[in-house]
Amino acid sequence: MSQTTNDPRLLRAPPKRPIRLSWSDERVRGIVWQLLVVGIVGGIVWWLWSNTVHNLEVRRIATGFGFLGREAGLPIAEHLIDYNPTDTYFRALLVGLLNTLKVAVVGIVLATVLGTAIGIARLSRNWLLSKIAGVYVEVIRDLPLLLQLLFWYAVLQGLPGPRQALNPVDGVFLSNRGLKLPWIVWESAHSWALLAFVAGAAATWLYRRTARAKQMQDGQPRRVWPVALGLLLVLPVAVWWVLGAPWTPDMPALRGFNFQGGLNISPEYFALLLGLVLYTAGFIAEIVRAGILAVPHGQWEAAQALGLKPTQVLNQIVLPQALRVIVPPMTSQFLNLTKNSSLAVAIGYQDIVSIANTTLNQTGQAIEGIAIIMLVYLTISLSISLFMNWYNARIALVER
Amino acid sequence: MMMPSGRFLTRAMAGAAILATALAAPAPAQQAPQPAPAAAAASNTFDAVRARGTLICGVNTGLAGFAQPDSQGVWRGFDVDYCRAYAAAIFGDPTKVRFVPTTAQNRFTALQSGEVDVLSRNTTWTLSRDTSLGFDFTGTNFFDGQGFMVKASTGVKTAKELDGATICVQPGTTTEQNLTDWARATRIRFTPVVIERLEEVVQAYLAGRCDAYTTDVSGLAATRSAQQRPADHVILPDVISKEPLSPLVRQGDPRFADVIKWVHYMLLSAEEFGITQANVQQMLQNDARPEVQRMLGRGGDLGRMLGLDNAWGANVIRAIGNYAEIFERNLKPIGLQRGPNALWTAGGLQYSPPFR
Numbered sequence: 001m002s003q004t005t006n007d008p009r010l011l012r013a014p015p016k017r018p019i020r021l022s023w024s025d026e027r028v029r030g031i032v033w034q035l036l037v038v039g040i041v042g043g044i045v046w047w048l049w050s051n052t053v054h055n056l057e058v059r060r061i062a063t064g065f066g067f068l069g070r071e072a073g074l075p076i077a078e079h080l081i082d083y084n085p086t087d088t089y090f091r092a093l094l095v096g097l098l099n100t101l102k103v104a105v106v107g108i109v110l111a112t113v114l115g116t117a118i119g120i121a122r123l124s125r126n127w128l129l130s131k132i133a134g135v136y137v138e139v140i141r142d143l144p145l146l147l148q149l150l151f152w153y154a155v156l157q158g159l160p161g162p163r164q165a166l167n168p169v170d171g172v173f174l175s176n177r178g179l180k181l182p183w184i185v186w187e188s189a190h191s192w193a194l195l196a197f198v199a200g201a202a203a204t205w206l207y208r209r210t211a212r213a214k215q216m217q218d219g220q221p222r223r224v225w226p227v228a229l230g231l232l233l234v235l236p237v238a239v240w241w242v243l244g245a246p247w248t249p250d251m252p253a254l255r256g257f258n259f260q261g262g263l264n265i266s267p268e269y270f271a272l273l274l275g276l277v278l279y280t281a282g283f284i285a286e287i288v289r290a291g292i293l294a295v296p297h298g299q300w301e302a303a304q305a306l307g308l309k310p311t312q313v314l315n316q317i318v319l320p321q322a323l324r325v326i327v328p329p330m331t332s333q334f335l336n337l338t339k340n341s342s343l344a345v346a347i348g349y350q351d352i353v354s355i356a357n358t359t360l361n362q363t364g365q366a367i368e369g370i371a372i373i374m375l376v377y378l379t380i381s382l383s384i385s386l387f388m389n390w391y392n393a394r395i396a397l398v399e400r
Numbered sequence: 401m402m403m404p405s406g407r408f409l410t411r412a413m414a415g416a417a418i419l420a421t422a423l424a425a426p427a428p429a430q431q432a433p434q435p436a437p438a439a440a441a442a443s444n445t446f447d448a449v450r451a452r453g454t455l456i457c458g459v460n461t462g463l464a465g466f467a468q469p470d471s472q473g474v475w476r477g478f479d480v481d482y483c484r485a486y487a488a489a490i491f492g493d494p495t496k497v498r499f500v501p502t503t504a505q506n507r508f509t510a511l512q513s514g515e516v517d518v519l520s521r522n523t524t525w526t527l528s529r530d531t532s533l534g535f536d537f538t539g540t541n542f543f544d545g546q547g548f549m550v551k552a553s554t555g556v557k558t559a560k561e562l563d564g565a566t567i568c569v570q571p572g573t574t575t576e577q578n579l580t581d582w583a584r585a586t587r588i589r590f591t592p593v594v595i596e597r598l599e600e601v602v603q604a605y606l607a608g609r610c611d612a613y614t615t616d617v618s619g620l621a622a623t624r625s626a627q628q629r630p631a632d633h634v635i636l637p638d639v640i641s642k643e644p645l646s647p648l649v650r651q652g653d654p655r656f657a658d659v660i661k662w663v664h665y666m667l668l669s670a671e672e673f674g675i676t677q678a679n680v681q682q683m684l685q686n687d688a689r690p691e692v693q694r695m696l697g698r699g700g701d702l703g704r705m706l707g708l709d710n711a712w713g714a715n716v717i718r719a720i721g722n723y724a725e726i727f728e729r730n731l732k733p734i735g736l737q738r739g740p741n742a743l744w745t746a747g748g749l750q751y752s753p754p755f756r
Contacts, residue, residue, distance in 0.1 A: 059512060061531040073577040075592035076567070085580035089474075157607035176608050177566060208557050209498035254563040257611045258591065267609065268593070348595035349606065355569065357596075361505050361572030 052367070068093075074358050076350050078266060089359050096355030097375060097376055103269065103351065104338040104380070108277045111337060112330075115284025122289050123344045133285065140282035146343055149275040153347040156267040162258055171251045173259055176267065180252035183263040189243035196239040200231035207231075268349035272341065284330065290320070291326035291347040323395050331388035335381050342377075352376050418635035429735065446656040449517055454496050457483035458516035459596065461501040462624035466522050467735040470518045476679055478730040479520040481543065481597060481720050482664070486518065489712045490664045491597065494719035505572045505596060508533055511650060516650050519661055524574045524618065525646040537646040538661040543740040543749050546578050547617040549624060552634050554611065559638035565590040568601050568610035575615050578641040612636075616643050618736060625734040659706055666713050670722035671694060676729035677721035684714055695755045702755060723750065 019027055054062055072092040073085050080098045083091060122133035140148075157176050160166065165175035171182035184190070204227065252262030295318050303317040306378040344351040353373055360369025442646055449455055459479050484494035503508050511519045512534060522544070523529075525537040525647035548567075550556045559582075569576050571594045583590055593610050595601040605613035609753040613620070617639060624630045647664070649657050670676070673692050675683050684696045693699035696714040703710035709726055720726060727738065741747025 046658060058652065060531075060534040061512060073580050074571070075576065075580050075583075075590075075594070077592050077594070085577075085584070154607075156605065157609050159609045219633075257562075258564055345596060346600070347595050348600075350594055354594065354596075357505055358571040358576070358594075361508065362528075362577070364508055364511055364529070366512075 027189070032163075033243070038383060044117075045154045056367075062363070062365060063368070064365075066366055067359070067365060070363075072359070072362075074355070074362070076355070078269060078350065085184065092355050093352065093359065095371060096350060096352035098337075098346075099349070100341055100353075100376070101342050101380070103272055103276065103344070103349070107273055107337050107341065108334050110277045111284055111333070112271070113281040115281035115333075116288050118281060118285035119288030119292070121286060122321040123292060138280045140278055141286075144274060145263070145279050145340055146346060148256055149343055149347055152274045153267065153271040153394055156271050159267075162254060165254075165259075167232050171249075171262070173252055173254075177258055178267050179265040179270065181263040182252065183244075183250045183261075185248040185250050187246045189240055189246050192243060193236040193240040197232065197236040200235045204228045204231045206227075251261055260394045263397070266349075268344070271347055272344050273350045275343075276340060280333055283333050283336075287329045287333065288322075289321040289327055294323045294325045320395060324392075324397060327388060327395065331385060334388065336383050338376060338380055401546065411598065416502065429694065445517055445653040447661070449490065449656070453491070454498050455483065455487045455490060455518070456498050456500060456516045457486070457499050458502045458507055458510050458519040458521055459483065460521050462596070463505055463522065463749065464626050465618065465731050465736070466518075466622065466705075467499075467501075474481070476664055476728060476730070478542065479522060479647075481726045483518070485663050485716045485720050486520075487721035489659060489666075490714045491714045492709060492711070494753055503596065504570055505599075506652060508535075511535065514650075518647055520647045521539040522618065522645045523648060524616075525644045525648075526574060529648075534651050535648045536651050536657045537648045538657055539664050540644035540646045541664050542618065543645035544616040544618050544645050545756065546614060546643060547620055547639050548612045548614050548636045549605075549620045549633050550636065551608075551614045552632050556612075556634075556636070557637050562585065562590065562612055563588045564590070565611040566593060566609070568593045568595065568613045570594070570598065570601050570607045571596055573615075574641070574643065579614055581641040593730060598695075606693040616645075617725045618645075618731070618734075619737045630735075655707055659708065662706060663716060665752040665755075666716055667696065667723040668743065668750050670717050671724045671754060672745060673754065675717055677725060678718075680714055680717040691755050694724060733752060745748075 009018040019025060020026060053063075059390055070089040071086055071088045074092060075085055076083055076092065076095055078099060079094060079095045080102060083095045105327045118133045118136060120136065121129050124133075125131045159174060162173075162175045162177050165173040165177075165180075167173055173180040204224070207227050208224050211224055213222055250261050250263075252264075254257040254260075299317055299321065300313060305315040308316065341351060341355040345354045345357065348354075356369045356373045361368075368389075404614070433444075447586060451472045457480075459475065459477070462468045463477070465477055467479045470476050480499065483497050485500065488494040488498040491494075492740060500510065500516050502519070506524065507521055508529075510516050522542070524544075525540060529535055530537055548559050548562065550562075556562065559567075567579065567590045569579055571590055576594070577594075579590075579592070582588070593601075593604055595604055601611065604610055606663075606673055613623070615623075617635065620635050624635065647660055649660055669691075673689065673695070675692065675696070680696070683692060684698060685694070687696075690699065694702055697703050697710035697712065698719075703709060703712045707711070709715070721729075723743075727741065738746075738748060740749045742750065744751040
């Protein structure tokens with residue numbers, strides 16, 4: 001819209017003619033076409049909207065989000081926050097959202113670690129290792145994910161019942177009710193120690209940054225690991241010790257139908273996590289392999305010729321260049337894993353889709369239910385994309 | 401902002417013209433859907449069904465005794481026979497019906513959107529479904545209640561012993577809500593395993609993932625009878641809810657709802673008066689009782705009042721028999737007794753208004 005500009009290319013543009021109301025004037029044609037397109041799109045949206053509202057009214061179907069405040073009455077097996085069936089639909093959906101995040105976040109971390117390991121293994125000079133990695137990638141990538149999820153769920157259901165549970169180590173029980181692990185009775189001292197760990201991690205990161213900046217000035221490398229050890233390990237343990245070092249083990253024990261106490265990993269969560277991680281790792285392995293192969297061999301040789309150590313070659317020369325190839329397709333894999341977690345509904349893990357489905361079935365408000373699911377996935381996916389784009393921009397090639 | 405007024409005027413005029421055409425177009429378009437099939441289904445199902453020549457009936461995806469295709473692919477079951485009865489009443493031909501299998505989760509959307517004309521699919525009649533979902537329930541054709549099934553090897557005798565148990569349940573049903581209500585009332589703690597598809601939730605129970613499986617007693621009986629050794633499973637005596645199962649239609653066409661309603665009463669009355677598939681022809685000709693004559697269409701014009709052929713009642717009974725015959729054929733084999741579904745004359749709850 002602005003008529004003033006300092007760009008020399010625009011200053012050389014032909015002088016402006018007054019607009020004529022004629023079909024031969026390209027600017028009039030442009031305006032007409034644009035308005036026509038906007039009008040048609042707007043008209044279609046308006047028609048769909050009014051038609052939907054009209055039909056819902058004719059069928060006397062309730063609309064609006066008022067149901068979110070009503071009592072849900074649905075049972076949820078796994079919840080990160082307190083939940084019982086007298087809570088509202090809103091809280092039930094929140095529990096579902098947290099369950100989705102629980103599987104997505106853990107899944108992304110594990111899939112990245114496993115995928116990277118397999119990708120590197122495939123490039124290994126060890127013939128057996130590289131062939132095993134190759135077979136893994138080909139088999140896993142070529143089987144539908146839903147089939148894999150059902151397979152793992154069936155395998156976990158095939159485990160013995162709680163009374164005949166496998167008990168490899170004292171306090172660890174594996175049965176068709178899930179994996180039971182010993183845990184500790186959580187007290188405030190543990191929360192403070194956790195907080196100290198987080199603070200220590202932030203301090204370590206800051207220290208590493210300043211050490212790098214100083215190295216840039218005087219060329220002297222500084223050792224980071226003693227500081228990291230102190231902040232990440234000694235500090236939390238010290239905090240826990242000062243607060244009285246509480247340590248009450250919570251051992252699972254068979255009481256009645258099920259195990260009570262301890263930490264429980266349900267077969268539904270475990271099957272979903274296993275399926276998603278193994279499947280996505282197959283794709284990530286190929287991305288990592290492609291990224292490493294994309295760095296020309298001359299780079300390795302040049303770095304070695306400069307006398308850098310092998311770890312320095314990998315960290316300073318190869319990885320920064322490989323990451324530029326790896327990060328963008330990795331974003332797609334993270335998004336895929338998150339969205340694929342909606343297949344949970346097939347094996348009874350209560351994620352956001354499962355709970356929203358039940359909600360829309362009980363309230364009959366399908367449009368609102370689907371809108372909530374779409375909004376949740378859109379928000380999660382855009383957050384992942386934004387973070388990965390930020391990271392990608394940070395590691396991008398800086399031209400000097 | 402900086403545009404000279406002359407140019408602005410030109411653009412504004414062009415814009416107004418375009419907007420006018422764009423907005424004018426949808427106005428008639430919005431009127432159009434009303435006579436179109438989707439909206440017609442809402443307002444006048446009866447005429448739409450007659451014009452189509454087939455009734456579209458939503459049934460279960462597979463529940464022994466209620467709706468299940470047999471080895472020849474022919475749908476069999478209690479709910480299925482009701483669909484055939486509606487077709488016999490409307491068209492005089494029980495084969496003029498198409499069955500659409502629906503899951504617990506998509507059944508209501510199928511009916512709301514007009515994909516099916518009537519839902520005959522073991523669905524519990526509740527206030528909220530009757531009102532906010534936009535449906536009309538047409539009368540309880542099966543009085544059911546929610547129960548529990550456990551493996552005989554667990555030795556559990558009543559539901560009160562289920563404290564701490566893992567219980568398999570299907571989502572999106574009244575079953576799920578009854579379970580939590582019951583657990584709260586009796587202070588029983590349980591771990592739910594919520595799986596949508598019937599086959600998979602049953603598989604989870606059989607594999608031992610759950611200690612108990614809960615659904616309507618009729619559904620438990622159907623699942624139990626389908627096992628290789630039904631005696632390995634026990635249906636507990638506790639019934640924790642009322643589950644009046646009723647066919648349902650969309651709100652907005654009372655005539656169609658009346659037909660669906662009165663076909664059910666026809667089946668009940670036929671049992672009450674002893675009219676069966678075998679003797680209906682003989683009764684039609686020889687029975688002197690006035691109500692029987694009105695029901696079978698030899699006297700009066702009850703059929704015409706419903707907008708049907710006057711012989712609709714005779715057609716229904718000739719095609720599928722009376723309520724007792726439907727029950728014997730479909731539900732007796734899976735081990736269900738008449739119980740509350742006996743006629744009122746035999747101490748049950750099934751009761752038909754008079755045919756007058």
